[in-house]
Amino acid sequence: MIKGFIFDLDGVITDTAELHYEAWKKLSDDMGWFFDRELNEKLRGISRMDSIKVIMDHNKVSLDEATVEELATKKNDIYVDSLDTMTEEDFLPGAKELLTHLRAEGFSVALGSASKNAPKVLQQLKATHYFDVVGDGNSVEKSKPAPDIFLFAAEKMRLPADNCIVFEDAEKGIDAAKTGGFYSVGIGPEERVGHADLRFDTMKEATLFEVKSFFSDLF
Template identity: 45%
Template sequence: MSQIQAFVFDLDGVITDTAKFHFIAWQKLAQRLGFDIDHEFNERLKGVGRMDSLNLILQHGGVILTDEQKDKEAAQKNDEYVELIADMSAADLLPGAREALESVRGAGLKTALASASKNAPAILARLGISDLFDTVVDANLVVNGKPDPEIFLKAAAQLGVSPNACIGVEDAVAGVQSIKNAGMYAIGIGDARVLTRADAVIDGLHQFDVNRFIVKD
């Protein structure tokens, strides 16, 4: 029986939904290169880092770029994405997100964010919830993207907590795999038929009950 000491949350699709902004920016990039991507393809980019997403898109469009061209396109995509999220506010929190975070803090547990977004700190500030996290680990601080466990292991290390005393919360298959690869208990947000490696699955943080997860076998 391990006593849970911390929760590590993903950002997109768990606390807020910026997928629509990513899609618009990626779609513009694809169109600049002479092809298009649809919402179905965009699902493949869920939880995937910026450069890995770019490589998937280029492969989809049959386009080959030099590393220098990739860097330029990725930077332009990010500039457009940053413009799109500039007007985000607390109104963009997903249902139950603030309450879930506050309940974890109220239970005396630590909280961390593990996000593939390099804009995560800015997004938390716009959502008005920066103070609800003890530490933030984003793509700027890791080498390997999900499903590699690095981001969740780094979050646990920064919290000073053993990974097996942490619970990770993710909505993407790669994210859940990352949590499990880190040796943590995994809560999936979404469809249990998709998030098959999750230890528990809920529809969203509006269904989150910290007392259900504090002590795990």
């Protein structure tokens, strides 16, 4: 039986993707590195340190670990400053409604995000009260596609993986859910999240009614 829901943050609850893109673009421009939207897509769902290494690899750049960490921190500072512009209006259409329905029906709800800034984003959205558990980039060492963040969230909710549905918009996130033994709902195009158990183009379509209908034998 499904008793818990675990949500990724970026691209599922809200879309901070543009803010991330602008921060990586500024850092790359400052460093004289190539960075565009196509390369940015490769960063979807992975940690900050993994992201900067993808950019460096693309630019055939090698730096010592201390410098890499310094640059990753610089990018994060640019991004965090931009979060102050976020408000309750920045929920993706359908996300707030789904969270409200889950709360009303008594399901356990967790966040399972690679972002270390997830608590700040939830605070800006005034969304903290929707979540029983917040798993973020500080919660586990291995980021997606390792299932650790989802396993952490399930453990904190005191639920086995097969009692939970994960909502993800990244290929690596769906990979992580499958590896961990979770049911999965993909948000986004077929080529990115088509390997999820159930897929919707947008969160607006991912109503609790639709999810329950598809997983009818689990409710």
